[in-house]
Amino acid sequence: MSRRDLSTEDRTGLPPDRLGSDRLGSDRPADRIELPSFGRGLSARVLALTVVFVMLSEVLIYAPSIARFRLDWLTEKLASGHLATLALEATPDYMIDPQLELTLLQHAGARLVALHTPDGKNLMLRGATAAQLVIDETIDLDDRGPVNLIASAFDTMSHTDNRLLRVMGHSPRSPDTLVEVVLDEGPLHEAMVAYSWRVLGLSIVISMITATLIFLALQLFIIRPMQRMTAEMVRFRGDPEMPLDEPLSKRRDEIGIAEREFELMRVEVRRALQQKERLAALGTAVNKINHDLRGILSTARLVADRLTGSGDPEVRKAVPGLEKALDRAVDLCSDILNFTREGPPRPELTRFPLDELCLEVQESLARHLSDGKAMATEMAEGFAIVADRGQLFRVIRNLGENALQMGANRVTVRALRRDGKIEIEVVDDGPGLPPKAVENLFRPFRGSARAGGTGLGLAIARELIRVQGGDLRLSESGIHGARFAIELPDRAS
Structure with a gap:
């Protein structure tokens, strides 16, 4: 095969x-699977996400930056206004030529400048139109709360019309001098827009450089190893016997661990496939041998039946032992045939009363129920479940037969509903299971509780329950007996 x-x-x-x-x-087929192109692959997504995240970071940086730019711009206007008023102090009567006054205001970028010194001097530069000035907003630069500065900056950015601002604060050149400047908002708005464009351009350059560096790093350390592993998986799927082309990775990070584990997995899978091929050939041979052996045992059983009518009392006395030996041999052949199948048959779920099924099990175990041995049920009247009747029959019969063969005098089947599940217990009053059998329970050829057994019965029983969505386990084993629990989904409620 x-x-x-x-x-x-x-x-x-x-x-x-x-x-x-x-x-x-x-x-x-595996050899036709194509890896995604750059535009649809992980590389493009990493590059795009990096650019987006860097731009978002720049946006978070932009808000305090534009607020700081506005504050510095206005502070500079206060310093220029303070410097312009120094010309008044150079004159005896604090009066200067009107043309010079307009020139000073023009260089300061203001329409009016007022200076209040600590010694009580009040100096002012005013233009020809000072009387007609209408202030739209007053800004106090001494109020430098971060939230207030950011909100004011975006407020300035949102106004495209030219408002008249009254800016007041202490001069950066003389902290004890209060300066007031009346100026147009238009130049501030234009300066902030120009600054924003410069920030945007710089952000794009930074984001592209950062994204490229991050992309190259991720490409080298993560994406290329993942692409290589993906390609190896595709090749391995197409040809599991493919030899290892590259040595095991020496990286110590998670990618290196994943690469080494994948290579080791390929070795284990290849070894398992080779072993499975040998087991398949062995299974085919065992099936043929069992088929022939069952025919031989059937002939021997017929001979044993004829020996029961022998006139020799010694022969008649030996017949029961011979029949039991033949029955064990037939059961062994049946268990091996069932186990060598690749898996249990698909369950056929039907609704049936559990007590009727237990009665059928009791009838099938009639030859074991002698010398005072009995089988009983403890469940609600008409207790019905939805399960595969034939498979559940085999499981309960196997558990009951094992208990009776181990020396139990009474086997009890209990059932109830709890938390959306059906719980069935098979309890006996026998000597319990040997410790070695408990350690290897449900393991074929190792978990038998009696001499000459194979342990296939319990392994097949658990498989039949699990294929129905439940489980079989040993709940208790001691000198007072053993308790097996069958758990199934409650499909009948």
């Missing part, structure tokens, strides 16, 4: 050409 046959039709019941579409969601 080839590996292809083993991994498809014999194992899943599906033809080989259906394996890809049913298991992987695609009917394309």
Whole structure:
């Protein structure tokens, strides 16, 4: 049997050409799978996200930056206004030529400047139109709260019309001197717009440089190793026997661990496939041997039945032991045949009374129920469940037969509903399971509780329960008996 046959039709019941579409969601063979292009791959997404995140960072930086630019611009106007008023102090009567006054105001970028010194002097530069000035907003630069500065900056950016501002604050050249400046907002708005464009251009350059550096780093340390691993996975899917082309990664980070684990997984999978191929050949041989052996045992059973009518009392005395030996041999063949199948059959769920099923199990165990041995049930009258009747029959019968063969005198089947589940217990009053059997329970050929057993019965029983969405476990084992618990979904409520 080839590996292809083993991994498809014999194992899943599906033809080989259906394996890809049913298991992987695609009917394309592995050698035709193409990795995504740059525009659709991880690289482009990383690059785009990096640019976006850098731009968002620049936006967060822009808000305090534009507020600081506005504050510095207005502070500079206060300093220029203070410097312009110094010309008044050079004259005896604090009066200067009107043309010079207009020139000083023009150089200061203001329409009016007022200076209040600590010694009580009040100096003022006013233009020809000072009487007609209408102030739209007063700004106190001594109030420098960050929230207030940011809000005022965006307020200035939002006004495209030219408002008249009255700016007041202490002079940066003389902290004890109060300066008031009346100026147009238009030049401030234009300066802030120009500054914003410069910030935008610089942000784009920074974001592109940062994104490129981050992209190259991620490409080198993460994306390329992931692309290489993806390509190796695709190749491995197409040819599991493909040899290792590259040595194991020496990186100590998560990517290195993932690469080494993937390489080790390929080795283990390849080894498992080789072992599975040998087991498949062995299973085929065992099935043929069991088939022939069952025929031989059937003939021996017929001979044993004839020996019961023998006139020799010694022969008749030996017949029961021979029949039991033949029954164990037949059971062993049946268990091996069931176990060598790739998996349990798909459950056929039906609704049925559990007590009737237990009665059938009791009838099938009639030859074990002698010398005072009994089987009983403890459950509500008419207790019905939805499960695979045949599979559940095999499980309860196996548990009951094992208990009776281990020396139990009474086997009780209990059932109840709890938290949306069906809980079935098979309890016996036997000597319990040996410690070695408990350690290897549900393990084929190792978990038998009696001499000559294979342990296949419990392994198959758990498999039959799990395929129905439940589980089988040993709840208790001691000198007072053993307790097995069967848990199934409650589909009947």
